[in-house]
Amino acid sequence: MCNWRNEVRTIFVLGFPSDVKERELQNLLRWWPGYEASQMNFKCDQPMGFALFSTVAMAMAARDALQNLVFDADTNSVLRAEMAKKNLFVKRGVAGDPCISFDGSKRMRTGGGDYSPAPYSAPYPSTYLTQPMTSPTPAWAPQTYGLPQPQYDQYGAYVAPQPLPITPSGYAPVQNTKDNPPCNTLFIGNLGEAVNEIELRALFSGQLGFRQMKVLRQGKNIVCFIEFLDVNSAMLVHTNLQGAVLSTSDRGGMRIQYPHNVYVYIYLISSKL
DNA sequence: AGCACA
Numbered sequence: 514m515c516n517w518r519n520e521v522r523t524i525f526v527l528g529f530p531s532d533v534k535e536r537e538l539q540n541l542l543r544w545w546p547g548y549e550a551s552q553m554n555f556k557c558d559q560p561m562g563f564a565l566f567s568t569v570a571m572a573m574a575a576r577d578a579l580q581n582l583v584f585d586a587d588t589n590s591v592l593r594a595e596m597a598k599k600n601l602f603v604k605r606g607v608a609g610d611p612c613i614s615f616d617g618s619k620r621m622r623t624g625g626g627d628y629s630p631a632p633y634s635a636p637y638p639s640t641y642l643t644q645p646m647t648s649p650t651p652a653w654a655p656q657t658y659g660l661p662q663p664q665y666d667q668y669g670a671y672v673a674p675q676p677l678p679i680t681p682s683g684y685a686p687v688q689n690t691k692d693n694p695p696c697n698t699l700f701i702g703n704l705g706e707a708v709n710e711i712e713l714r715a716l717f718s719g720q721l722g723f724r725q726m727k728v729l730r731q732g733k734n735i736v737c738f739i740e741f742l743d744v745n746s747a748m749l750v751h752t753n754l755q756g757a758v759l760s761t762s763d764r765g766g767m768r769i770q771y772p773h774n775v776y777v778y779i780y781l782i783s784s785k786l
Numbered sequence: 787a788g789c790a791c792a
Contacts, residue, residue, distance in 0.1 A: 525789055554790045561789065595789090602792045 522572040525597040526562035526579055529553075530588040538562045540773045544729055544736050545578075546781075547571025550603050565601040572596065578780045676711050678719035681757035685766035689755070693771040697724075697747050698778050701737040703768040705761035712759055713737050720754075722746025727782050738778040747771070 526538070535553040542548045542564050548571075551564035566572035579594040687703060701713070710728045717726055722741040729736050741747040756766030772778055 523789095527788070552791065556790070557788075559788075563790070593788095598789050599791095602790085604792085 519600075520569050521596055521598070521600055522567065522569045523563055523565045523597040523599070523601045524572050524576045524579070524594050526564070526592055526594045527559060528584065528590050528592040529560045529562060530585050530590045531560065533560050533584075538564065541579075541584075541777070542575065544731065545571075545575050545777065546729070546731075548575070548731070550601055552601060563597055563601045565603060574784070578776070582774075582776055676715040676718075679712065679715040679759075681716070681754065681766075682760055682762075683758040683766075684756045685758050685762075687756045687766045687768045689768055689770060691770075693773050695744050695748050695751070696771050696775055697741045697744050698772055698775055699739045699741070699747050699751055700770045700772040700778075701739065701767050702770065703764055703766070704735045704737070705759065705763040706733050706735070707761040707763070708735050708759060709761070712761060716754070716757070716759065717750070720746070720750050722749075725782065727778065729781065738772065738781065740778070740782070 529538075533553065535551075538551050538553050542551055545566075547567035549565045549567055551562065554561045554563065564572075564575065566575060573596065576594040576596060579592050582592045584590045584592050704713075713728055714726065717723055717737075717739050720739075720741075722743060722745070724740045724742055726737060726739045729738075739747075739750070741750070751769050751771070754767070755769050758766045
């Protein structure tokens with residue numbers, strides 16, 4: 514039998530406040546490498562979260578990152594995460610972009626969970642799932658194709674390549690209704706499919722107070738976290754570049770938000786993902 | 787320690 518299909522790559526999360534919404538779990542995990550689907554179960558006395566990942570290793574990484582996470586300071590909710598006993602059941606053949614077409618009526622399942630071979634709509638090419646974890650360029654790795662070779666200073670420390678600064682080719686209104694409180698990190702969404710790290714770095718590294726950034730690719734979706742030295746710098750860029758259109762933009766301007774949970778970014782930037 | 791959905 515194909516063992517990997519049956520391996521548990523679902524995490525079980527407890528410790529949410531009783532008024533937690535399913536969307537909150539989704540938004541917390543949506544850009545996590547390997548995230549495929551999640552569900553909140555309210556039938557017991559406390560909400561129980563389940564989230565399916567592409568591989569066991571990715572599930573374990575997410576589990577470790579969620580461990581002891583302060584989900585809600587007001588209610589003192591601290592998360593506890595474990596590997597689940599069984600995989601989250603995922604409806605097959607659920608088409609569409611789970612990140613855009615959330616129907617709200619029923620939990621979103623991104624498909625491809627209870628695997629039979631054919632129509633497969635998980636956010637990863639099925640070939641990816643058969644690749645070993647040591648694959649040099651997994652689908653979710655930051656896009657660095659075509660970047661210059663790594664540069665090192667006289668002390669041997671890595672110096673991120675600094676492309677020539679660019680300015681947006683224009684601005685388009687973006688819907689940004691669900692933002693979060695200002696912090697020193699920005700979350701960039703609604704980028705074009707063809708966007709790459711060079712272009713993003715060329716735009717953001719020239720901004721006042723820029724510290725570092727992390728580009729994430731999940732299937733067709735590319736998102737980016739930008740960290741600034743302080744909240745003011747982030748707020749300036751949040752305003753000034755909101756709706757900025759790049760040469761690669763294919764769905765309007767970029768949406769700039771404060772991240773729902775900065776711990777996700779901190780984890781990503783400090784890991785080698 | 788508490789693990790559901792189909």
